[in-house]
Amino acid sequence: MSAALASLYAQHLDQVIHDSDAALAASGHDSLLIAAGTPRLRFLDDQAPPFVASPHFLHWLPLTDAPGSWIVHVPGRRPRLIFLQPRDYWHVVPDTPQGYWVEHFDIVTVADENAARLELERSLGEHSAVLGEDGAAGSDIAPNNPPALLARLHWTRACKTAYEITLMRAASRIGTRGHLAAARAFAAGASEFEIHLAYLAASGQTEAELPYANIIGLNTHGAVLHYTRFERARPDARRSLLIDAGGQYAGYASDITRTYAAEPHGDFAALVATLEEMQQILCLDVRAGQPYPELHLEAHRLLGGVLAAHGLVRCSAEAAFAQGITRTFLPHGLGHLLGLQVHDIGGQQSTPEGGRTPPPPEHPYLRLTRTLEPGMVVTIEPGLYFIPMLLDALRATPAGSDVDWARVETFMPCGGIRIEDDVLCTADDPHNLTREAFAALA
Incomplete structure (x- = not known):
């Protein structure tokens, strides 16, 4: 893949530099210093969680294991990488940078944080923008994270380059292998727990390398939206599986969910199939110019039809939507931006200068309120859940009389359904990265 990535990366870096220069000019800064970040020790401990590099750092180069390193960019000059390669026999030392991207950087290798700070001080100007967490380079070089500059970087990062899409396709293949297993x-x-281990083995990733903690719920556990407990014992009865798990490649994530019924010809399997049909309709609507909140509302209108078709409500699909019944069965947003972060930044941003477009009041958990543009990768993940707490609240309202509660009870042991694909918005038809990966591995 490296040979194919070389030219794509050169184009990507040109775009990153262009966007960074525009952000620097608009915010009144003359240089950009970006920290990879450093591991933070747990409270009263000498151990740290697994290191995850800053997405701003990874946007420039695919160096996922370089804690303490920095990128320095001055418009008109070749970007520099201050690469921390400590002398250490307690831990694995990061490998010397190599590959298709190194020729584009002046690389300075340092052995400790003091040497890194000295290099940074040589680059630090009166109007430098320094991106990172507090303490990323010691108290003498504090990140300032200028809001106006960050807003522009977050806005442009939503639209992916061809290089980034290539990496996300690789992440989709990794996740798909895990899902099939x-x-x-x-x-x-x-x-x-055994399903989780099978996923790790097939995807070839450790838990620390996953883009997010696997959600693997059997039976009623599928009604917990972020269920991550991993029961070790096999259940007495096997009814359903909801698995939400992704893969990661060079810092880029895939985010995939599938739901399976143990009985392939039962009512729950039929409900899963209908929700998948609905999900595919929504995937085809990922088009440039489409306001994502309208797509979210369309999901609820379609879900009203699913509830009516399967006898879960006695009213029409339109009435189920209008009364808010669908919000009980689908309490989360339809999806979000995807990229270097699973919930990629800037999903509710109003303009390149900043501002926020909040979700509709009735749908507070919608993470994406922007209008879709070519290059955006979004998740489409409608669900249909049987959550006791929410169903009890619905039962106590006038709309509850339109629900067939006996029918609902038959599905309660199965927990819930979610189907999720990662879809690329283009100037033409959408590209479903998840379905492409499943087809390639079929």
Whole structure:
């Protein structure tokens, strides 16, 4: 893949430099210093969680394991990488940078944080923008994270380059391999923990390398939106599996969810199939110029039809939507931006200068309120859940009389359904990165 990535990366870096120069000029800064970040020790401990590099750092180069390193960019000059490669026999030392991207940087290798700070001080100007967490380079060089500059960087990062899409396709293939193994493990009667191990083995990633903690819920656990407990024991009865898990490649994420029924010809399997049909309709609507909140509302209108078709409500699809019944069965947003972060930054930003477009008051958990543009990758993840707390609240309202509660009870042991794909918005038809990966591995 490296040979194919070389030219794509050169184009990507040109775009990153162009966007960074424009952000610097607009915010009144003359240089950009970006920290990879450093591991933070746990409270009263000498151990740290696994290191995750800053997305601003990874946007410039695919160096995921370089704690303490920095990128220095001055418009008109070749970008520099201050690469921290400590002398250390306690831990694995980061490898010397190599590959398709190194020729584009002046690389200075340092052995400790003091040497890194000295290099930074040589680059620090009166109007430098320094991006990172507090303490990223010691107390003498404090990140200032200028809001106006960050707003422009976050806005432009939503639209991916061809290089980034290539990396995200690779992440999709990694996640897909894990999902196929998880489905086989479920069919064989595995526990949640065993399904998790099967996913890790097939994807070839450790838990620390995953873009987010795997959500693997059997039966009623599928009604917990972010269920991550991993029961070790196999359940007495095997009814359903909801698995939300992704892969990561060079810092870029995939985010995939599938739901399976143990009984392939039962009512729950039929409900899963209908929700998947609905989800595919929504995926085809990922088009430039489409306001994402309208797509979210369309999901609820379609869900009203699903509830009516399967006898979960006695009213019409329109009435189920209008009364807010669908919000009980689908309490989260339809999806979000995806990229270097699973919930990529800037999803509710109003303009390149900043500002926020909040979600509709009735749908407070919608993470994406922007109008879709070519290059955006979004998730489309409608769900249909049987959550006791929310159903009890609905039952106590006038709209509750339009719900067939006996029918709802038959589905309660199965927990819930979510189907999620990662979809690329283009100037023409959308590209479903998830379905492409599944088809390639079929």
